[in-house]
Amino acid sequence: MSTPTFPPLMQGVAVSGGEAPFDRARAMAAMGCDGGTVVHNVQADRLRAALVFAPEVALAEAMAMLPLCGVGFQNALGALAPPEVAVHLTWEGGIRVNGALCGQLQVAADTSDPALVPDWLVVGLDLVLLQTTEDPGETPDRTALYEEGCADVPAEQLLESWARHVMTWINRWESDGNGPLHAEWMGLVPGVGEAVTRAGISGIFLGVDERFGMLIRDDATTHLVPLTDVLEDEA
Template sequence: MIQSPRFPPLLTGEVVSRHTDPFDKAVSRAIAGVDSGTIFYSEAPDALRAALVLAPETPLEEAILAVYVAQVGLAESLGALAPPEVPVHFQWPDRIKVNGAVCGSVRFAANVSDPDAHPDWLVIGIDVPFIPASGEPGENPNQTCLYEEGCVDITPIALLESWSKHTLLWLTYFMDSGFERVHNEWRPRCDTLGKMIDYPRPGLFVGLDEKGRMLLREGVMTETLSLIKFAEHL
């Protein structure tokens, strides 16, 4: 029997069936009016799949910055549980990387898409594979999973517990003092920062502005790209 995860104060958990996507469940329950701070999660042993429902009190442009909070929370939880030589990085806008290869992603959705509108809810989901989805280990050098990176002593439930604690801590920092502290923690973990990239479009990834938007330089022009563009539209 799988032990139920322990969540920090202000957060509660609700398990979903093996055949249900926690993100989809979180969105449907958010639409129905579930409490903010509810985490929907799967008990599947091959991956951590979970989604957190938030009820922001700010416009979407500011609320969407919680996606960075969830990424920092995941990086810190992996840092606490994984062997010390296992580096965790981000690839904007939504990829998690372990030892230089993609190892999971974040998803996010809200009930509005206008940056100035106040969302009723924001759902942020994470998906981190523990074992290869298919094929032989190492078959795709750009994709990895936690067990291939030496994290054999971590379980999805343990990572879920840790992610919930670290994410709540960083949500508190974010709400108390704004984006700067989150940005300072996120920036050194982004391994494409300062480099030429092809996705989401070609250019030099200069950094993030104070609103968390990507600054992408192509020639003499610099444009901004918001995470809002990558939210799942319902």
Template sequence: MSLAATPAFPPLLDGRAVAGDPFAAARDAARVGADPGLVLFDPSAEDMDVALLLAPEVPLEEAAAMLPLAGVALQNALGALGPSELPVHLDWDGTVRVNGGRCGRVRAAIPATRPGAVPDWLVIGAALRVRPRSDDGGATPEDTALHAEGCGDIAPLDLVETWARHALLWIHRWEEEGIAPLHRDWTALAHGLGGPIRAGGHEGTFLGLDERLGCLVKTGSGTRLVPLTTLLEET
């Protein structure tokens, strides 16, 4: 089922169609002073791909929470549109998994920003593979697509619209309640807790998140913290 031929966004968001990569287009728009709340998407794309431009009012280390927030919003969007039993999990590095297979990712970009400073802008993006790349699922057994997981009635623009709404809801909740609800919900969706992980040059056991959603890795020489800011793409 398709919600609309053109996504409808809440009043605080300004949806605009682009041809090609919405994440790159959002970064370009940010660099020339576009207003926050801009949502970019490619209406002709076979897969879900969307980017949202934000204007943080908090230091870089706090604003980085928008990256896992984008992942939780994506899981919420799939929960609203897909089968209720669809298992969706998140890797700390932004990978999105559906039924255990890699199906997409979330990412975030900022301009070059000093630690402790407020970024001039921040772009978050979300992408999901909707249709399999081939009929031979065994060729890439660790990858999957929504239509291979019982979500054949979900169209890319359905996800674009629903993700944007859930992202906005989560941003409001983060502003009102702080990071605790996001920490709790992301942890409940975490993939690989207690298992092996490689993050920030450290290999070990994934213990969970610190209070700023950094990755705690238990190595042979102790527990290492990999800050969430290391995942931000600097422009």
């Protein structure tokens, strides 16, 4: 297994066995590690990684890193996988490959106050490479990357590509704001115009606002569920 190579301003930290990169990254961030640290654990059936950010904007704005990392993943897999492989990103961070759930992005920060600038923010990636159940047909809504025509995509190469595309999008976000990211991401989000329930609100998923908050229309009004609703509990 090769050692992944990351772009300038990113540094890799490998963990092994059952250790979760997302948990290690949160602990390292709380101890003051540098932004750009990529904690990763590549196994035969699973690719997990987490990227530490050191935001300079309030949490409400910094939450854009979740959809940004999702778009970076879609771009990375799109560059390596056969052209017929379709990748979609759910609002809460799910990764769907050819219509079935294949992985998950998650996000945590040292604060849940949208008005505060976080000391750190971590986005984690957890991708299933191989199904380990005896009968994958029992869970048709779930899949694995290598079962969707991507068996020739090396996990380490996908990890490297994800990091490069994330860095490209960070640079674009810093220069151009949310607009280009919003346009790219909304083209990948399924379920717009369909019924949804989130944060105790049920209605039609209309799309998102400029900060990627979910807009839900019920019989009476349009509700906004901010993206901070998907934050993991503080460590």
